[in-house]
Amino acid sequence: VSDIPKQITLEEWDMRYKxxxxxxxxxxxxxxxxxxxxxxxxxxxxNLRFDNSSAALxxxxxxxxxxxxxxxxxxxxxxxxxxxxxxxxxxxMAYCFENVVAFYPDGxxxxxxxxxxxxxxxxxxxxxxxxxxFCPVRAMLGAFVTEAHFPIPDLLICSVxxxxxxxxxxxxxxxxxxxxxxxxxxxxxxxxxxxxxxxNLPGGFLAPKGQVEFVKSQLExxxxxxxxxxxxxxxxxxxxxxxxxxxxxxRLLNELRYLTFTAKQCPLPALEMLIAEMLAIHFCxxxxxxxNVLKELLEEVKSRVHAGKGVLNADAARIFWINPVADxxxxxxxxxxxGRICGTEYLFTHALDEISEDLPSLEALAQMALADPMAxxxxxxxxxxxxxxxxxxxxxxxxxxIPGASHCALEGRTIAEIVQERFGIPVLEIEVxxxxxxxxxxxxxxxxxxxxxxxxxxxxxxxxxxxx
Amino acid sequence: xxxxxxxxxxxxxxxxxxHGLSPSRLLLDHVDSASMFIRTEGVCPFVRSxxxxxxxxxxxxxxxxxxVCDQMRRAFDIIVRKCELPAFLMNVPNxxxxxxxxxxxxxxxxxxxxxxxxxxxxxxxxxxxxxxxFKYDSARKSILAAGEYLSSRQYAEAIAAFGQNGTDxxxxxxxxxxxxxxxxxxxxxxxxxxxxxxxxxDMIEQSGGRIVLxxxxxxxxxxxxxxxxxxxxxxxxxxxxxxxxxxxxxxxRRPNQELYKWLQREIVxxxxxxxxxxxxxxxxxWHAELRHLKDWTDLPVLDIDTTGDNETDEYRTENRIHxxxxxxx
Numbered sequence: 001v002s003d004i005p006k007q008i009t010l011e012e013w014d015m016r017y018k019x020x021x022x023x024x025x026x027x028x029x030x031x032x033x034x035x036x037x038x039x040x041x042x043x044x045x046x047n048l049r050f051d052n053s054s055a056a057l058x059x060x061x062x063x064x065x066x067x068x069x070x071x072x073x074x075x076x077x078x079x080x081x082x083x084x085x086x087x088x089x090x091x092x093m094a095y096c097f098e099n100v101v102a103f104y105p106d107g108x109x110x111x112x113x114x115x116x117x118x119x120x121x122x123x124x125x126x127x128x129x130x131x132x133x134f135c136p137v138r139a140m141l142g143a144f145v146t147e148a149h150f151p152i153p154d155l156l157i158c159s160v161x162x163x164x165x166x167x168x169x170x171x172x173x174x175x176x177x178x179x180x181x182x183x184x185x186x187x188x189x190x191x192x193x194x195x196x197x198x199x200n201l202p203g204g205f206l207a208p209k210g211q212v213e214f215v216k217s218q219l220e221x222x223x224x225x226x227x228x229x230x231x232x233x234x235x236x237x238x239x240x241x242x243x244x245x246x247x248x249x250x251r252l253l254n255e256l257r258y259l260t261f262t263a264k265q266c267p268l269p270a271l272e273m274l275i276a277e278m279l280a281i282h283f284c285x286x287x288x289x290x291x292n293v294l295k296e297l298l299e300e301v302k303s304r305v306h307a308g309k310g311v312l313n314a315d316a317a318r319i320f321w322i323n324p325v326a327d328x329x330x331x332x333x334x335x336x337x338x339g340r341i342c343g344t345e346y347l348f349t350h351a352l353d354e355i356s357e358d359l360p361s362l363e364a365l366a367q368m369a370l371a372d373p374m375a376x377x378x379x380x381x382x383x384x385x386x387x388x389x390x391x392x393x394x395x396x397x398x399x400x401x402i403p404g405a406s407h408c409a410l411e412g413r414t415i416a417e418i419v420q421e422r423f424g425i426p427v428l429e430i431e432v433x434x435x436x437x438x439x440x441x442x443x444x445x446x447x448x449x450x451x452x453x454x455x456x457x458x459x460x461x462x463x464x465x466x467x468x
Numbered sequence: 469x470x471x472x473x474x475x476x477x478x479x480x481x482x483x484x485x486x487h488g489l490s491p492s493r494l495l496l497d498h499v500d501s502a503s504m505f506i507r508t509e510g511v512c513p514f515v516r517s518x519x520x521x522x523x524x525x526x527x528x529x530x531x532x533x534x535x536v537c538d539q540m541r542r543a544f545d546i547i548v549r550k551c552e553l554p555a556f557l558m559n560v561p562n563x564x565x566x567x568x569x570x571x572x573x574x575x576x577x578x579x580x581x582x583x584x585x586x587x588x589x590x591x592x593x594x595x596x597x598x599x600x601x602f603k604y605d606s607a608r609k610s611i612l613a614a615g616e617y618l619s620s621r622q623y624a625e626a627i628a629a630f631g632q633n634g635t636d637x638x639x640x641x642x643x644x645x646x647x648x649x650x651x652x653x654x655x656x657x658x659x660x661x662x663x664x665x666x667x668x669x670d671m672i673e674q675s676g677g678r679i680v681l682x683x684x685x686x687x688x689x690x691x692x693x694x695x696x697x698x699x700x701x702x703x704x705x706x707x708x709x710x711x712x713x714x715x716x717x718x719x720x721r722r723p724n725q726e727l728y729k730w731l732q733r734e735i736v737x738x739x740x741x742x743x744x745x746x747x748x749x750x751x752x753x754w755h756a757e758l759r760h761l762k763d764w765t766d767l768p769v770l771d772i773d774t775t776g777d778n779e780t781d782e783y784r785t786e787n788r789i790h791x792x793x794x795x796x797x
Contacts, residue, residue, distance in 0.1 A: 129759020134752060160562040160722045165538040168562065168722065169756035175723050176760045183722040185563045187572065188535045193582060210575065217568045378545040401510075406752055409510030410542040414549065 007049040030065040055300040082153030088351025091282040096242035108143040112434035135166035162188040162375040165406040189376035201371040202353035215366035239361035252294040265310030270331040270341040317454035318342035320394035343392035378411035382418035470529035477690035487589030493631030513776025620679035621669035655681035658746035675793040
């Protein structure tokens with residue numbers, strides 16, 4: 001089996017899979033040909049390019065079999081928790097129970113992309129009054145109506161307050177359709193007033209002690225609800241172990257991110273990195289397997305970095321990407337245009353930062369929840385982004401707007417201004433709908449222009465250095 | 469007296485006034501919504517107008533925004549970067565059914581107090597607050613009572629003027645206008661109005677209807693409930709929080725079934741025959757309620773969406789209202 005890292009098509013993956021099989025490469029129970037998922041309707045896979053490592057194959061198969069895992073959990077009477085919007089906090093608690101599995105119905109926002117609009121979820125959302133002026137997460141409504149993508153959870157838990165209006169409104173619409181929702185409040189994170197006790201949150205944010213206490217009180221409510229659902233008490237010991245496991249995932253991801261974003265030659269494509277990062281928020285419904293998948297990916301990346309191998313040209317423009325893309329193909333497109341990802345902020349940095357293991361568990365989780373970039377100001381978010389730009393050496397920033405999302409319309413400008421004030425690097429805002437096919441030439445042109453600008457800047461600096 | 473401006477109904481005017489400052493709830497102008505932004509797509513026209521108004525405002529000593537809607541929360545980020553006016557972002561919880569959320573609201577009132585003091589306000593004594601609360605309560609009672617004798621536009625404007633000027637306004641509301649008989653009684657439901665939106669009341673009357681329930685944020689729905697005299701003397705801040713945070717029903721609440729309970733009660737009491745749903749394009753909170761409202765009520769519902777800065781809006785709206793009322797008559 002050739003070990004030269006490269007990106008390959010789905011068809012090429014099938015050929016490579018056979019080679020791996022012959023070589024007796026390890027495959028988990030959910031493994032198999034990637035192309036089998038196309039038969040389930042995942043048409044977008046035909047238009048993507050994938051990393052050719054067996055670690056990446058495992059990652060993709062793990063992602064694309066999540067629905068099976070959820071149905072299996074239901075069939076063995078495990079309790080299913082649909083946790084919404086908080087992106088990383090509630091699952092840490094939920095996975096502390098023996099018989100609970102948690103997932104984000106929000107993840108349905110990628111179904112229109114993966115199934116190339118074939119599932120009809122957006123049409124259902126339209127019929128419920130949630131049209132295209134809302135974020136593509138409206139696909140979640142359709143998924144609840146059809147029940148074709150995930151089992152209806154035994155309990156829905158949704159954070160509101162300092163969240164985007166789209167999601168809050170869509171969740172309320174779901175509630176009005178008869179789905180009970182356990183609401184909890186995440187307040188807007190603010191700087192401490194004079195005289196208030198200051199708490200340093202993960203990620204470098206600050207908050208007053210009172211806000212941490214408030215969020216802790218909300219998590220206490222969630223804990224009680226989960227205990228009632230599971231019929232099991234969640235003591236400090238179990239919660240602490242759950243945090244340690246979550247931190248294990250986060251440490252693996254942090255190492256993976258650092259190695260990938262700072263390597264001379266990009267060792268793992270943007271698409272696989274995006275999916276790997278997403279595993280942190282709810283472990284793709286299997287925490288231990290998430291750890292296994294990430295370990296294998298990390299080993300692959302380490303070996304590639306060690307060997308000086310990569311999947312892209314060494315001169316690829318180093319791009320910091322803000323917000324997740326509704327169409328996964330755009331990550332391929334960036335690389336086609338000569339870019340590589342060196343830094344990301346996909347709206348859940350709080351799910352990547354390690355949770356304190358020195359504090360009482362609920363307090364540590366409350367601190368983590370408050371560190372959500374969405375809970376604070378755009379200025380805070382921009383500053384965190386600046387820290388990471390500096391850390392990863394990004395040369396330009398792409399702010400990928402989510403169509404209709406209430407936050408994207410206003411925060412992009414603030415973030416762009418702050419980044420430019422600080423680094424003077426180019427910032428590009430693009431909008432990425434669930435399927436970009438019709439606007440691909442426009443997006444491509446904009447990405448190419450950005451990358452040309454980065455490379456022209458490099459040349460200028462080279463000339464300047466020579467003159468000096 | 470220093471003026472403190474705001475738009476959110478969950479900001480209690482009494483609290484500002486008790487600090488010796490003058491509360492003024494902004495009534496925004498459509499024309500401002502086109503300025504300030506290069507790109508307007510995705511931004512609610514009300515928020516655009518708000519930012520524009522705040523940036524050019526020379527009279528206010530401070531501005532209060534709240535977290536009730538995401539775009540207003542983010543407007544605060546822009547305001548603090550773009551203008552010198554001292555600004556305060558008040559956390560108003562979306563959840564309301566647990567004591568922690570209610571306490572958070574009260575804590576935020578106390579934090580607001582520090583901001584007001586920093587602008588020259590005086591920390592209020594209970595007796596001062598109680599006196600002011602009675603004064604406002606009495607003024608609100610007069611306005612609500614006058615609703616019966618005023619045209620729907622006059623009534624809506626009186627409520628908005630009360631928000632703008634507080635108890636300092638000329639409360640001579642006895643101007644009796646000749647009201648048309650046999651008008652179709654309607655409710656208008658939605659977020660806040662801007663100045664130009666009051667023309668809707670005239671359009672409706674000209675087409676043979678009359679708003680008997682102004683359930684917009686600028687109207688009756690945005691007014692707090694009456695204070696309980698006994699509780700007010702016992703704990704005025706708690707009573708203030710109860711009347712505002714507990715009393716104003718909004719689409720943004722999670723869950724928001726209390727809004728529908730309130731609507732049900734008022735619709736029946738006032739014998740409403742049809743509903744006009746007024747919303748700004750890109751206002752997710754209200755937009756998402758439209759279909760639910762249609763499912764919830766047996767009454768006909770007319771959706772009036774506006775970009776806030778489009779002249780053709782007016783003609784389109786007029787025609788739609790006319791057709792709606794033709795159907796109802």
